[in-house]
Amino acid sequence: MTQSLTPNLDRVAGPADLRSMDDATLTKVANEVRYEVISAVSQTGGHLGSSLGVVELAVAIHAVFNTPMDKLIWDVGHQCYPHKILTGRRDRMKTLRQKDGLSGFTKRSESEYDPFGAAHSSTSISAALGFAVGRDMGRPTGDAIAVIGDGSISAGMAYEAMNNAGHDGRRLFVILNDNEMSIAPPVGAMSSYLSRMYANDPLAKMKSLAEGFEAALPAPMRESAKRARQLVTGNLQGSGTLFEELGFEYIGPINGHDMSQLLPVLRAARARATGPVLIHCCTVKGKGYAHAENSADKYHGVSKFDVASGAQAKSKPNAPSYTKVFGDALTDEAARDPNIVGVTAAMPGGTGIDILAKRFPSRVFDVGIAEQHAVTFSAAMAASGLKPFCAIYSTFLQRGYDQVVHDVALQNLPVRFAIDRAGLVGADGATHAGAFDVGYLAALPNMTVMAAADEAELIHMVATAVAHDSGPIAFRYPRGSGNGVEMPERGQVLEIGKGRVLQEGTDVAFLSFGAHLAEVEAATRLLEKDGLSVTIADARFAKPLDIDLILRLARTHDALITVEQGARGGFGAMVLHELADRGALDRGLKIRTVTLPDRFIDQASPDEMYADAGMTRFDLYKMAVSLASKDGKIVPLSKGA
Ligand SMILES: Cc1ncc(C[n+]2csc(CCOP(=O)(O)OP(=O)(O)O)c2C)c(N)n1
Ligand SMILES: CC(=O)[C@@H](O)[C@H](O)COP(=O)(O)O
Numbered sequence: 082m083t084q085s086l087t088p089n090l091d092r093v094a095g096p097a098d099l100r101s102m103d104d105a106t107l108t109k110v111a112n113e114v115r116y117e118v119i120s121a122v123s124q125t126g127g128h129l130g131s132s133l134g135v136v137e138l139a140v141a142i143h144a145v146f147n148t149p150m151d152k153l154i155w156d157v158g159h160q161c162y163p164h165k166i167l168t169g170r171r172d173r174m175k176t177l178r179q180k181d182g183l184s185g186f187t188k189r190s191e192s193e194y195d196p197f198g199a200a201h202s203s204t205s206i207s208a209a210l211g212f213a214v215g216r217d218m219g220r221p222t223g224d225a226i227a228v229i230g231d232g233s234i235s236a237g238m239a240y241e242a243m244n245n246a247g248h249d250g251r252r253l254f255v256i257l258n259d260n261e262m263s264i265a266p267p268v269g270a271m272s273s274y275l276s277r278m279y280a281n282d283p284l285a286k287m288k289s290l291a292e293g294f295e296a297a298l299p300a301p302m303r304e305s306a307k308r309a310r311q312l313v314t315g316n317l318q319g320s321g322t323l324f325e326e327l328g329f330e331y332i333g334p335i336n337g338h339d340m341s342q343l344l345p346v347l348r349a350a351r352a353r354a355t356g357p358v359l360i361h362c363c364t365v366k367g368k369g370y371a372h373a374e375n376s377a378d379k380y381h382g383v384s385k386f387d388v389a390s391g392a393q394a395k396s397k398p399n400a401p402s403y404t405k406v407f408g409d410a411l412t413d414e415a416a417r418d419p420n421i422v423g424v425t426a427a428m429p430g431g432t433g434i435d436i437l438a439k440r441f442p443s444r445v446f447d448v449g450i451a452e453q454h455a456v457t458f459s460a461a462m463a464a465s466g467l468k469p470f471c472a473i474y475s476t477f478l479q480r481g482y483d484q485v486v487h488d489v490a491l492q493n494l495p496v497r498f499a500i501d502r503a504g505l506v507g508a509d510g511a512t513h514a515g516a517f518d519v520g521y522l523a524a525l526p527n528m529t530v531m532a533a534a535d536e537a538e539l540i541h542m543v544a545t546a547v548a549h550d551s552g553p554i555a556f557r558y559p560r561g562s563g564n565g566v567e568m569p570e571r572g573q574v575l576e577i578g579k580g581r582v583l584q585e586g587t588d589v590a591f592l593s594f595g596a597h598l599a600e601v602e603a604a605t606r607l608l609e610k611d612g613l614s615v616t617i618a619d620a621r622f623a624k625p626l627d628i629d630l631i632l633r634l635a636r637t638h639d640a641l642i643t644v645e646q647g648a649r650g651g652f653g654a655m656v657l658h659e660l661a662d663r664g665a666l667d668r669g670l671k672i673r674t675v676t677l678p679d680r681f682i683d684q685a686s687p688d689e690m691y692a693d694a695g696m697t698r699f700d701l702y703k704m705a706v707s708l709a710s711k712d713g714k715i716v717p718l719s720k721g722a
């Protein structure tokens with residue numbers, strides 16, 4: 082029988098097994114967990130760098146605290162792979178981020194060790210405080226421990242939570258996982274502050290501890306720890322770090338990969354904390370895997386890869402990504418218009434704003450994980466006469482919605498929202514679905530809402546957004562590659578509120594909004610084989626709607642089907658409002674609105690997810706046939722069905 086490469090990890094069925102192990106064995110377990118993470122993610126892809134950075138933390142926390150009674154909450158949750166391996170899901174790691182497999186984030190329904198779901202950042206401290214209150218009011222809950230990264234702690238919501246927790250004074254633990262990285266290198270004053278806390282400290286190797294816990298330390302560490310803490314806090318009067326000023330006991334910075342520091346510090350903190358405690362751990366994103374550590378993005382999000390070479394499997398799309406098309410188009414427009422600026426909330430690469438930044442660095446603003454701020458910041462730039470392109474994924478723009486309403490739409494300021502990852506996104510699952518932006522934006526007065534049917538349309542929409550100065554405008558497009566359509570030299574400015582007809586028919590009309598047009602066209606080919614005559618129209622705008630087009634389609638067809646990559650309450654709803662209010666439904670038009678279903682859809686490939694949503698070409702075909710049939714026979718409507 083071959084010798085196991087993970088003999089110590091093999092003895093861990095769950096965290097309780099860790100609590101019976103000595104520190105040396107725990108260190109071995111950590112090394113074996115790291116090996117397991119690299120091996121698993123090389124076959125599934127995923128958030129490798131962040132997970133490698135918290136291997137020791139995950140082992141130590143589960144070894145010291147009494148999970149699942151103690152609630153361990155991972156901020157964002159993208160770094161949860163070691164946690165999942167240690168909490169009974171090791172055998173399912175190969176299903177990570179796949180249909181019917183493990184979620185790539187923590188998820189309540191997946192395990193009792195996941196007390197709170199995540200994926201959107203900066204929620205963990207709020208959740209920890211909620212559990213702490215539950216405990217203190219008699220609910221069956223132990224300690225609450227939030228593990229939050231240096232990127233995530235820079236978001237407003239984290240301050241709201243620390244402000245409340247520090248004032249409330251309840252016992253809870255915040256472990257700051259400081260690896261000096263967000264997805265890109267971190268930005269902002271908090272990042273600089275954290276770096277100052279250990280960059281020049283000659284005792285950085287020392288593990289400085291808050292006075293309250295020095296007594297628990299082995300004698301040799303006690304005195305020097307006290308002095309190190311005073312040095313770290315910037316003066317010998319011992320006044321607090323930012324966190325202490327907020328009411329937290331501060332411990333750190335300590336080496337988040339050194340079990341001989343982590344374990345005594347966590348044990349001391351657990352033994353003595355009477356209020357909120359922040360333990361500052363310095364870690365390395367991608368720790369222990371050279372290809373990750375040496376990569377600019379620390380292998381934040383990787384596809385499958387070869388462990389030996391680190392080479393990632395590259396998909397060979399036949400078309401550029403929507404993200405790149407957007408970044409290139411915006412940069413071209415910016416070369417002609419000096420008022421164009423780009424804004425991203427910590428996602429320069431993901432949004433394509435990094436392309437603009439390469440050409441015009443002084444006109445790009447990465448505000449950190451701060452979508453609320455990004456929107457209002459953009460609103461004021463628009464009020465000053467600039468042309469801000471606020472590029473935020475559909476799902477993350479949800480974080481700044483009140484700012485869109487209150488600071489942009491209500492003041493009718495010409496902010497341009499570039500909404501990437503519209504529709505279903507695949508492996509990131511339900512938390513990242515760009516499902517709701519059409520509904521939440523088209524409901525707003527003054528707002529213009531567009532959706533690109535393909536990458537060529539996206540270029541036109543960027544040009545249209547540049548030219549549109551009379552109020553806010555949003556354009557949405559999906560994650561991934563375009564359709565390989567012919568690309569225009571330069572974007573043409575579209576007429577606001579005007580759609581386009583791709584083909585005229587008589588039996589059934591598809592009114593498509595956005596990138597599901599390709600599926601509509603495929604369904605049409607099937608319908609035409611059955612002798613049906615089909616109209617295909619691309620609405621281009623959910624607001625303002627092309628009323629003339631919609632009324633004409635309703636008048637000249639017995640069946641009208643709207644299609645969108647979004648939830649109910651979006652484009653189809655807008656069409657229904659207009660048709661109903663104008664009496665166009667009174668003569669009995671057969672109309673159906675194809676949207677995402679009223680439920681969340683778990684991770685899979687986008688095609689699998691759209692199949693789950695009932696939005697494939699075959700679903701569309703069946704729907705059209707059902708509308709063009711009589712007594713179960715397909716009777717083309719134009720033939721007097
Ligand atoms: C509200 C929100 N905005 C943006 C993101 C995208 N995002 C995921 S992880 C991440 C960086 C997190 O940095 P940090 O907290 O330092 O964790 P690390 O990856 O360094 O472990 C970002 C911006 C998100 N998940 N949620
Ligand atoms: C964890 C997180 O929120 C980001 O890393 C997100 O997964 C990025 O999504 P894309 O891969 O679509 O850029």
Ligand SMILES: [Mg+2]
Nearest residue numbers: 230231232262
């Ligand atoms: Mg980080």
